[in-house]
Amino acid sequence: MDRRAMLRLAGVTGTAAMAGCLADSLGTDPDDGDESESNGDDETPADEQSEDDTTDGGPERSPAETVVAFYEAIADGDVDRVHDLQHDEADPYDVDDEDEFTVEATETIATDDDSATVETLVTADGASVALGPVVDLELEDGAWRVLEVSPIRPDDDTALRPNATFEVDRENGSQRITHTAGDDVRASTLSVRGDGLEQTGAWTDIGGDASAEIDGEPAVTAGDAVTVGVADDDSPLGRLGRWDGRRRTRRGSRCDRLGDRERRRGDSVRLCVRIATHTDCCN
Secondary structure: OOEEEEEEEOOOOOHHHHHHHHHHHHOOOOOOOOOOOOOOOOOOOHHHOOHHHHOOOOOOOOHHHHHHHHHHHHHHOOHHHHHHOEOOOOOOOOHHHOOOEEEEEEEEEEEOOOEEEEEEEEEEOOOOOOEOEEEEEEEEOOEEEEEEEEEOOOOOOOOOOOOEEEEEEEEOOEEEEEEEEEOOEEHHHEEEEOOOEOOOEEOOOOOOOOOEEEOOEEEEOOOOEEEEEEOOOOOOEOOOOOOOHHHOOOOOOHHHHHHHHHHHOOOOEOOEEEEOOEEEEOO
């Protein structure tokens, strides 16, 4: 065994790129804020919102519906509507500095009598990667209002993105990737790609284990693994390290940029694990 790497697929993928930008506009620090506890399943895909759900200031609007309306106002460039949906204690929001966003899904991950936290999957106009900020809201005059937008932190509970750890071992001309801890991951959303690998593609298509189930679908759980051959066993591996979703950008992941740099130094093998719309680097 030559090298070992740990990869944590945390729910923070892509959050800093957008949530940090949103937080700047709101006058908040994306690294600040209290952590919230998960409290249930309220997933609300954006395409299931009704027209009545987007009436500004309606007392029947839920926290998740308020978040959808907030992003719709940003997409429309409607500054007045954005400000109407903000809490009075939130700093003014400058729509002109932001992209247009589409809300793919929402999940209320914490709520009490007068505050709530909503996890989101949001795609910026022209981007191929869904980002995932959290939105804190408070009741004001009987209606939910957006107080702060911030990134999901690595230790936060998440409902829309998996948190899992994969271990990568290299021996005898192959790489073995093992799910060692954390959430089960739908096999259909998991794939392997990399330069210098003999097999790439969907996890199960290249022989990966999927011994668990999520809603009747095969899922990868702790102990499941896949082994892929290395085409050029004599080439040194690129730098191994723990994936950090906060380095993700819409122009490409740090993983991609690191791989290019390492290959210029003679390294040709690069292994990445991909979950759904985002790429996470193993080495």
